[in-house]
Amino acid sequence: MLSLRNLLRRKVRTLLTVIGVAVGVSIVVALASVARGFRSQVNGMFAAGEAHLILSRRGASDPILSYLPDALLADLRAHPAVADAHPVVFAARQTADLAAFVFYGTTPGSPFLEQMRVVEGAPLYGPGLPEHRIVLGRRAAENLGKAVGDTVRIGRHEHTVTGLFESATPLVDAGALLPYTDAQAAAGLDGKASTFLVQIREMTPEGLRAAEQALEAAFPEVEATSPAQWTDAFKEFELADQTVAVFTLLAVAIGGISVMNTMLMSVFERTRELGVLQAIGWSRGMVLREVLAEALLVATAGGPLGIALGIGVVEAVGSFRQFSWIAGHYAPAVLLTSLAVGFGMGVVGAAYPAWRAIRIQPVEALRYE
Numbered sequence: 001m002l003s004l005r006n007l008l009r010r011k012v013r014t015l016l017t018v019i020g021v022a023v024g025v026s027i028v029v030a031l032a033s034v035a036r037g038f039r040s041q042v043n044g045m046f047a048a049g050e051a052h053l054i055l056s057r058r059g060a061s062d063p064i065l066s067y068l069p070d071a072l073l074a075d076l077r078a079h080p081a082v083a084d085a086h087p088v089v090f091a092a093r094q095t096a097d098l099a100a101f102v103f104y105g106t107t108p109g110s111p112f113l114e115q116m117r118v119v120e121g122a123p124l125y126g127p128g129l130p131e132h133r134i135v136l137g138r139r140a141a142e143n144l145g146k147a148v149g150d151t152v153r154i155g156r157h158e159h160t161v162t163g164l165f166e167s168a169t170p171l172v173d174a175g176a177l178l179p180y181t182d183a184q185a186a187a188g189l190d191g192k193a194s195t196f197l198v199q200i201r202e203m204t205p206e207g208l209r210a211a212e213q214a215l216e217a218a219f220p221e222v223e224a225t226s227p228a229q230w231t232d233a234f235k236e237f238e239l240a241d242q243t244v245a246v247f248t249l250l251a252v253a254i255g256g257i258s259v260m261n262t263m264l265m266s267v268f269e270r271t272r273e274l275g276v277l278q279a280i281g282w283s284r285g286m287v288l289r290e291v292l293a294e295a296l297l298v299a300t301a302g303g304p305l306g307i308a309l310g311i312g313v314v315e316a317v318g319s320f321r322q323f324s325w326i327a328g329h330y331a332p333a334v335l336l337t338s339l340a341v342g343f344g345m346g347v348v349g350a351a352y353p354a355w356r357a358i359r360i361q362p363v364e365a366l367r368y369e
Helices: 002-008 011-047 072-078 111-115 138-144 180-187 205-218 227-233 235-269 271-279 284-318 332-358 362-366
Strands: 053-057 082-093 101-106 117-121 133-137 151-154 157-166 176-179 195-200 222-225
Touching: 011 111, 011 227, 011 235, 011 284, 011 332, 053 205, 053 227, 072 082, 072 195, 082 111, 082 180, 101 111, 101 180, 111 195, 133 138, 133 151, 138 157, 151 176, 157 180, 176 180, 195 205, 205 222, 222 227, 235 284, 235 332, 284 332
Parallel strands: 101 176, 133 157
Antiparallel strands: 053 195, 053 222, 082 101, 082 195, 117 157, 133 176, 151 157
């Protein structure tokens, strides 16, 4: 194949270009998979339980910045559409071992507790438990080097580890559970909840929509969403998606320049050859396809390599205990978009060299040294 043979003439240059494309694709894979993974984890924190609606403060840009008063709980439970409601507090604080340690607090019977399976020791609530206690996720226990009976200092108190749990959500498994009031104190949220989990009386699609509208009308300061769409209520996740889009465009541009440099050098070096090909009957369209084919071969090699590199980087970062909550979401859409980015680099990088190639005049090219 002529295109492949031309690329192999300059193996080092071609390899460096493939690596450039791969690095651009890997950045897209890493950013998109982590952003999607984090969104999926945050939604999954509540989708795993029996919460039907999640109430957050309207207009909050970040889940951590969503505060609602505890006094709202009694009004919620008195609402005719509500079967039960529970407050949840979540926050991140520095510990002696970790720069950011996530913890959660909720009340007995909360749907939030349903996603956790206690594998050692006691659950969060039960008879005979110490006042300041903590139940660690399996990943958190490994990261902190703690076992049942040890203590963890969060805020002003030492909390005794009374149990360990497992959760399918890494963000939860790398965190801890505290009694609700202890979590409020540690987070500096006395008298406030991060969100409320609501179970409605009529759990049908129509009943869910009606309850959502009724609660938002009764409590204008809240926004009600289903667990699976909870992150849609926060601008921070929209900003993350926009950031991924910007980096994708930058990757296409930078990778395209790398491919363009290689293809331009190839066109300059083969000016005489391209002139001969046109002299013996090659049309401009055939020359155009030849240059484009070379660029797409580079992109084809760099795309899968970039996907593997991006996945490897995400998994490597997630293996560090400080980042054990990171989990890439390698959805088909992410991988296909990444491959499209690689091909985009090829097309963008081939545009100008191809234009130069088809403007070569055979007579002038035959004089070219």
